[in-house]
Amino acid sequence: MQVITDPIELQQQCMQWQREGLKIGLVPTMGYFHDGHLALMKKARPLCDKLIVSLFVNPTQFGENEDLDKYPHDFEGDKAKAEAQGTDILFAPEKSAMYEADHATWINIPSLGEHLCGASRPVHFQGVCTVVTKLFMLARPDVAVFGQKDWQQLAIIRRLVRDLNIPVEIVGQEIVRESDGLAMSSRNAYLTEEERAAAPAIRKGLLKAADMIQSGERTAQAVKDFLKKEYASTIPMGTVDYIELVDPNDIVPLKTITGPALAAVAIQVGKARLIDNILIEV
Known part of the structure; x- marks a missing residue:
């Protein structure tokens, strides 16, 4: 090389x-x-x-x-x-x-x-x-x-x-993840032991949001409100930058979910800004 x-x-x-x-x-x-x-x-x-x-x-x-x-x-x-x-x-x-x-x-x-x-x-x-x-x-x-x-x-x-x-x-x-679901990132090195233990909840919350939508929820705000409460509970040391559902091609926020939707989040956990997403087919 x-x-x-x-x-x-x-x-x-x-x-x-x-x-x-x-x-x-x-x-x-x-x-x-x-x-x-x-x-x-x-x-x-x-x-x-x-x-x-x-x-x-x-x-x-x-x-x-x-x-x-x-x-x-x-x-x-x-x-x-x-x-x-x-x-x-x-x-x-x-x-x-x-x-x-x-x-x-x-x-x-x-x-x-x-x-x-x-x-x-x-x-x-x-x-x-x-x-x-x-x-x-x-x-x-x-x-x-x-x-x-x-x-x-x-x-x-x-x-x-x-x-x-x-x-x-x-x-x-495709996103490569740790065994507990945390998306791999160079910035994961910033996490303390406590923060690292909580960080996999990001992925778990997205999976729950996908289940909501695939079970019939079509109002984007309802899904976002759920994720906000979920992360406040599971990652209490984190600060949400954004929780959004967007069109996966144009990255325009959705109000009603009628087709493919990208659920995307960014959360500041200590010194690390962690992002993740999931594509949800409807």
Whole structure:
């Protein structure tokens, strides 16, 4: 496996692979790999001839007072894990290599980023869209894999690719969970023992909400009210950022559930902001 830090070097290598007719796969990450990240790599590996994993804690998707400076990292561990998954290039640039001092170009899809994470993190998806577009321009991937835990992000990237006619296939990977149901996340490392013990209630609440809907409940507010009470009881140390039911494609909040609905939540538990979701078919 080759480690590249220079964006131009990555771009030149990928252009050469394209000339050779090789299919390129990309898995964008911010590092501190867990089994969820490895699942993305495993998903991508058979879909391409050359696999690139990017490891870049993108500063432009962090808001003021968020955990940019404290985001967990383990470069040597990540390097070994990526190589074990058959990665051809680990792309690990410095911030200065990805953003010039006078960087002034941004990409945003306000309509899909208005709700859920975008409501409390107003610059987040602008940063995501911009860095993902830059990675697409550098790596020239034929296929890119993203996790469904960040469902809103996945929907936004799919719209980005469609609207800008970017020639890359976007593949979603199902959420990878701990044995007790907690969605895997690098930020789980922030949890204390007490918080970690309570965190699986996030998933349990979503499953109960799905049961409500599949049993006939069609009023979104009733489901949200149930989840609010459920989490107040099961995760008393947590603070709800949002509890919402949205259209899974447009990320527009639903009042009445008449078709597929995405139940999505974000809860601040100690130092960790935990997100999860479940797609409910009606």
